[in-house]
Amino acid sequence: MELNDILQQLNEIFKDILDLDTLVLTPETTARDVEEWDSLSHIQIIVAAEKHFKIRLTAQEIQALENVGDMCKLVQKKSAQ
Amino acid sequence: MQFNSITFALFLPIVFILYWFVFNQKLRWQNLFLVVASYVFYGWWDWRFLILLFISSLSDFIFGYLIDKESRQFRRKTFLILSICINLGMLGFFKYYNFFVDSFIDLFSLFGIRLHASTLQIILPVGISFYTFQSMSYTISVYWRQLKSTKDIVSFFSYLSFFPQLVAGPIETANNLLPQFTKKRVFDYAKAADGMRQILWGLFKKIVIADNCAGFVDSIFSNYSQHSGSTLVFGVILFAFQIYGDFSGYSDIAIGTARLFGFELMQNFRFPYFSKSITEIWRRWHISLSNWLRDYLYTPLAISTRNWGLAGILFSSIITFTLCGLWHGANWVYVVFGLLHGLALSYEILTRKQRKKWSKKTPVFIYDSLSMLLTFIFWNITLVFFRSASIHDALGYFKGMFSTSLFSAPHPDIGVNPLTISVLIPLFIIFEWMQRDKQHAMQIDSTRMSRPVRWACYFLLIFLIGMLGNTGDVPFIYFQF
Structure with a gap:
């Protein structure tokens, strides 16, 4: 899967969970840039992404994520396995 | 030291x-x-x-x-x-x-x-x-x-x-x-001067606000059965300002001191009493502890229970806050304090969408003031546990508070005039409200305020500390935690 596709799909997941219709993510976006993206919605996003891409992340992988770009790369790596 | x-x-x-x-x-x-x-x-x-x-x-x-x-x-x-x-x-x-x-x-x-x-x-x-x-x-x-x-x-x-x-x-x-x-x-004069201002404000909060409340609070909480319901309400509100002045004052002195040595510490309090929910108060009160608990306790717990759906998130929040309470001290009162906050947070998680709807239907000013008031009331209720020596005392305090004497005039008869503190606290709130978007309440733009005005402010604060300060060398509350 292309990174750009993953970003588009993640963007939809974020919009849905955070209830923000106009949200546009870039690989550099971090939780600091989006007010609604807090520790609570973060877990909900992870769960939704795991379901959507049919992958299972480890706790360490989730902890090491710093921005949306990291998340895209991780999804790409995991879904290729 | x-x-x-x-x-x-x-x-x-x-x-x-x-x-x-x-x-x-x-x-x-x-x-x-x-x-x-x-x-x-x-x-x-x-x-x-x-x-x-x-x-x-x-x-x-x-x-x-x-x-x-x-x-x-x-x-x-x-x-x-x-x-x-x-x-x-x-x-x-x-x-x-x-x-x-x-x-x-x-x-x-x-x-x-x-x-x-x-x-x-x-x-x-x-x-x-x-x-x-x-x-x-x-x-x-x-x-x-x-x-x-x-x-x-x-x-x-x-x-x-x-x-x-x-x-x-x-x-x-x-x-x-x-x-x-x-x-x-590298020594930076502007930063060091800002550090000094923050230290001064921290000392004011500690010595004038917190230590002046301390006498009333100690006397009301240790003899709660002797006081009327309204005095007990007055006592717990004063405690809210005592603990805020004490702990955020300490943080201001710490951050200011570090700045004198060229270090930038994180902001630890962001005017928490202006919060509109319990979730928000924990983002503004003792931020470094809340962040620690969020990163090293809540998140790992929530990750490992993420298959439980919403129940996992609620479970993790309640556990985190209960332990947050226990962190403050080895006493069941702190556990109850934490548990109540965990429950309040869970309530807020469950009603998030509903509350968003209500807020759209109500005028902003009314919704915000009401939310702030309710948050502050809830905070004070939990502080009764926090300040009491035991669960038994906390329940006794509530019993005394919710009696017919709740509607009498407060009368903290401990030989000190409560007038000073009744005037100082509202002024303190107004000043903090005006500065609420700053890193700390004494952060001033030196280009917009002339030197004589700035120095007049410093001297006023030093004067207030000297005149109204409680110089009894009262130790900081949080040192015991």
């Missing part, structure tokens, strides 16, 4: 001069000097406390290195667990040993079994909850590969013993503070 003591007033300028003018040639000397100064600062209470600080620093320096070097997952995890066990072991023994022994004896006596176990005479080392948490943040971050381990033992020791924030925070993560020790610090 207390920040509000004469000893510290002598200690600070001496350390400042030696730091910038004698040991400024080499970064390593400067850091080593900070370690020595910090150990003197901490050893002033009791030199034996230094042993614990030393053990925590040395073990986490070694474990951090071992975790980073090791690639085998099993070994990495073992090192992490050992490091956490040493820190929590020290904390558990010195802070909670007697509490657990007593609680077990009570539990068994409920079933008619009498246990004989002796509690120990243990002195609680000042600030142990703060530096053990800071130390753990380092090894956990290295384990999660968010941070490389450091090989610079002097920097690491100065990071863990840094005297401005050693005994009551902000609990700095290694990510923010540790790199500042490895970079050369």
